[in-house]
Amino acid sequence: MNDATTSPADSALATRGAALDLLFNVLAKRVPFDDAWDASRPLRALEPRDRAFVRMLVATTLRRLGQIDAAIQGSLNKQGQQLKAVVQDILRLGAAQLLFLGTPAHAAVDTAVELAVARKQHPYKGLINAVLRRLDRERASILAEQDAGRLNTPDWLWLSWRKTYGTALTRAIVETHLGEAPLDITVKANAAAWAERLEATVLPTGSLRRAAGGQVTELSGFDEGGWWVQDAAAAIPARLFGDLAGRDAIDLCAAPGGKTAQLAAAGAQVIAVDRSEKRLVRLSENMARLGLGARVTTVAADATEWRPDAVVDAVLLDAPCSATGTIRRHPDVARLKSEEDVEKLGRIQSRLLYRAVDMLKPGGTLVYCTCSLQAEEGESQITNLLYRRPEMQVVPVTADEVGGLSELLTPDGYVRCTPGHLAEIGGMDGFFAARLRRVG
The missing domain is CATH 1.10.940.10 (NusB-like)
Known part of the structure; x- marks a missing residue:
């Protein structure tokens, strides 16, 4: 001081x-x-x-x-x-x-x-x-x-996004990056009541939203463990499993635990795997605050090498990625990441995906997601997986599973959020998610 x-x-x-x-x-x-x-x-x-x-x-x-x-x-x-x-x-x-x-x-x-x-x-x-x-x-x-949006966007990102999304959506993405992200919240239950207490709005996807600012720990109900901070886009993947009551699930690359909490709150018994012991300590603290500790077992391990004792019903893989979908929250990403990083991370994502498939029971569900706007870390990964692992089939996501926001869905049934979506109410992180089932 x-x-x-x-x-x-x-x-x-x-x-x-x-x-x-x-x-x-x-x-x-x-x-x-x-x-x-x-x-x-x-x-x-x-x-x-x-x-x-x-x-x-x-x-x-x-x-x-x-x-x-x-x-x-x-x-x-x-x-x-x-x-x-x-x-x-x-x-x-x-x-x-x-x-x-x-x-x-x-x-x-x-x-x-x-x-x-x-x-x-x-x-x-x-x-x-x-x-x-x-x-x-x-x-x-x-x-x-x-031209603020263009000037603040490195050339490689601008060209990549324009190729993938077209000029209009790329422009919407970079314009959204100019502002701070709002505060989004996931609740265990009773979203309407929590929205009133937190002076928040309920988004179509089920997340709560309030303006950025203030100390999160001082918000109403923090110590009660009824909610946690999580971007609206990041909250979508874990919801794609549907009913998890009484089922076993693995959350790979789990820390800091937002998706682990969603799986546990939905009734699953969760093994949360992360290579960082320090980050797993934080995850365990979060689960304790939320009253979900009994449903979560933590494992410090490299997910490309770790094997569970038994195959499970559900695997969520939130893979390490370039994080280009989170530039609103982490503006350093635009300056620190490169095309070479995307290529390197893509190889890791492929290895993780193959390992994740082996952890599934026949009939089990895999949800793969990244907080990246790069197609190489999203759609291309699933295309490659389907070619090499024919036992996996895409289960298309429907509009009603994302609050009726059909604009978040691709023709292949994947979720593809960009910061340009919901721009009129603050936008959302860039995110990709695909749901697949292991058959036979």
Whole structure:
């Protein structure tokens, strides 16, 4: 916590310094934002309000990075001028405050210059001051001339999505990425009553939705264990099993446990498998809060190698993926993932799928899902599986199973959600899900 004698100016500088370190770790060291956040020592010395500002500032910088970099380049006296990484990041944070967060110019500019001095970048004080002053003066015209969605989307993602979804839906996806995601909630039962208590809306798919913001743990009923946070799209796959009462299920790559909770709440006895013991501890804590611990057994193992003692009725595989469907919530994904990652992860997904089939009883159901917008991690995986494992057959998902939202279904009967769906009420994560049955 800040000492009582800490001046507001020192506090502001410490806050921007923590943000600068965080941004550097994400963009230069390529550390996922949440991991960088958890490992940041400077953050621990800040007041809760300042930590919240750091999170908002860095997340906004990552979300609007294309616009910010274009604006900075357009404000330099020498077009195409290459800047030192630390100077570039100081300018990025200053630009995010001026262009998108409404920070007063004197606060954003002065702290940026002071931060440059603190990081021994004295020769760049004048440049930083001049660029940020220009951004402040020309803010309206700069933003009016920018194609925000396109600028903030890396080329490989734009081209991939346009090929898969067409220009119109791709445009809807990237426009939705510009805003924060709402808070979605899954309840064990009685959605209408919980919606009233939580001041939320019931979505067609059955999830509850309320505006983002506030502490989740302080919301009504958190300690009662009647609900958990889970994006509306992420809540669909586990519902595709139908009646699970008295059945055995395996949740592969299970942590942090949202889908495990759904399976257990539906009456299944669940084996939750994840390679991370640390993440399984969190899953177990979540199950305990929800009163579902007795229905869940955890196993720390690599799911490509692990074997259950007996085959089961249901297997849910939420496979590791590029997570390009979660960019609204994790804007660092757009900057950290690449086409090479998609290819590498695709090989892992194929191995997991084959293993999952072997865990099923004849007549058992497999639901495969990823929080990715890449067809290579969704539709293509199922096409390959059906070719190599003829005992598996697709069981098409029907519109009534997704709240009547037929636009979420593909002609093959798969679920394909994009952030452009339900855009008028806040959108949803990008998700793919397919349901298959083992016959014979």
